[in-house]
Amino acid sequence: TVGEALGIYHREHVPTTKDPARSEHASRALVRFWGALPVSSIKGATCRRYAAQRGVAVGTIRRELTTLSAAVRFCEAEGHLTTAPRVRLPPRPESPQRALTRPEAARLLNAARQRAPHIARFMLVALYTGTRSAATMALRLDAPSLSSGWFDLDAGVLYRRGRAEGETHKRRPPVRMPRQLIGHARRWRGLGLARAVEWRGREIRSIRSAWAGVVAQAGLDWTPTPHTLKHTAITWAIEAGMPIADAASYFGTSAATIERVYWHRSPHFQHAAVATLESPRKARAADAG
Numbered sequence: 001t002v003g004e005a006l007g008i009y010h011r012e013h014v015p016t017t018k019d020p021a022r023s024e025h026a027s028r029a030l031v032r033f034w035g036a037l038p039v040s041s042i043k044g045a046t047c048r049r050y051a052a053q054r055g056v057a058v059g060t061i062r063r064e065l066t067t068l069s070a071a072v073r074f075c076e077a078e079g080h081l082t083t084a085p086r087v088r089l090p091p092r093p094e095s096p097q098r099a100l101t102r103p104e105a106a107r108l109l110n111a112a113r114q115r116a117p118h119i120a121r122f123m124l125v126a127l128y129t130g131t132r133s134a135a136t137m138a139l140r141l142d143a144p145s146l147s148s149g150w151f152d153l154d155a156g157v158l159y160r161r162g163r164a165e166g167e168t169h170k171r172r173p174p175v176r177m178p179r180q181l182i183g184h185a186r187r188w189r190g191l192g193l194a195r196a197v198e199w200r201g202r203e204i205r206s207i208r209s210a211w212a213g214v215v216a217q218a219g220l221d222w223t224p225t226p227h228t229l230k231h232t233a234i235t236w237a238i239e240a241g242m243p244i245a246d247a248a249s250y251f252g253t254s255a256a257t258i259e260r261v262y263w264h265r266s267p268h269f270q271h272a273a274v275a276t277l278e279s280p281r282k283a284r285a286a287d288a289g
Contacts, residue, residue, distance in 0.1 A: 002042065002068070003035035008080055009071035019134040021206040026067035029054065039072060042085040051090055062089050097261070099235035100228060104220055111217040116210040121188060122197045125158075126229035128181040130237075130251040133226045135160045135172050137197045137204050141189045151177075151185045151196070160252070173252050238262045 006027050014023045033050050034042075051061045069087035076084035100108070105127065112120035125136045131149075138148035139158070149160040149172065158181075160172035177185070188196060197204055211226055234251050244263060248255040263269055 001035065002037050002039055002072075003031055005039055005075045005080070006031060006035075006068070006071050008078070009074050012078070013074050019205070021208070022063075022134075023067050023070075026064040027071075029064050030068055034068065039075075039081060039085060042068070042072065042087055044088040047088040048090075058090050058092075062092065065089050097231045098222065098224075098228070099232040100224060102236075104218075104224075105232065107218045107220065108214060108224070112214045115214055115217055118197050118199050118204065119207060119210050119214050121184075122207060122226070123229060124181065124184055125196055126226070127233050127236075128178050129158055129160075129175055130230045130233035130253075131158070131160055132172070132230060132252075133207070137195075137207065139196045140194060141185060141196055142194045151189075153182060153186055153189070156182055173249065175250050234258070234262055235265060238266045241267055243268075 010024065010027060014020045017023065033053060037046070047065060050065070051058075054061060054064075065087050066089065069084075069089075072081060072084040072087070075081045105123075109120055109123055112123055122133075122136055125131055125139065126133075131139075135149055139160075140148055140150040144150050144152070144159070145162045147162045149158065149162060151158055156177050156179075157174050158177050159174045185196065194201070195203060197207070207226065215223055230251070234247060234253065237247055237250070238258070242250075244255050244258045247253070247258045247262070251258075
């Protein structure tokens with residue numbers, strides 16, 4: 001059954017991932033619909049029925065069905081299934097992402113410092129480097145690591161994945177840190193922290209509850225998510241004039257995505273085209289034609 005496939009996936013693979021809580025949350029929703037069904041029932045019509053019955057945002061459906069797909073593919077690779085059926089995802093919606101304004105970011109940061117200092121540290125890393133949530137929570141301050149990224153404060157470089165970790169489609173290239181973040185990280189290390197994001201000396205796997213509390217205390221008129229911080233970091237960088245190639249390299253995001261989602265915010269967006277149209281010589285030639 002699908003429930004058995006999900007169980008194998010969670011026992012044998014999920015504990016080794018960076019964000020087990022995310023997969024576990026998706027699986028609880030999946031099991032309610034799919035649990036007793038055979039794996040052979042996974043097909044387009046059943047996936048669409050799941051989406052209709054679930055009644056949540058398309059992005060949530062896509063994340064949950066992606067977990068289902070990962071589970072059956074893992075079971076196929078491990079010999080529990082002869083063939084993994086294809087899980088049909090709903091079309092990706094146009095992203096309605098909203099970036100934080102600087103006053104909004106300041107309100108969130110102040111609320112985090114009062115309520116949950118580890119969220120404040122999480123925010124600073126994400127806003128300065130655009131590092132994804134799971135990678136940010138694993139970053140070490142005390143020493144290089146095989147299994148997670150770390151701060152090289154001597155070289156001023158943030159390594160976003162461990163020395164023994166392979167690269168995935170969610171790229172985590174090393175980046176030079178702005179001097180402001182280097183200063184924060186040195187202060188955190190001086191406080192005896194082993195990780196940038198930890199709670200009372202313990203590693204954190206999920207910031208879901210703490211983040212919700214900080215957002216509520218900040219009193220914004222909308223509800224940003226942790227991923228909003230990466231979106232905000234890229235938006236601010238492009239608005240400040242960062243070229244597409246540099247942004248793609250720094251934030252680990254494809255140049256195509258930077259151009260499609262962010263480039264219209266740049267002061268360089270279509271600058272040459274507008275300059276040509278505004279040129280008096282060109283304008284006279286156009287009038288004569």
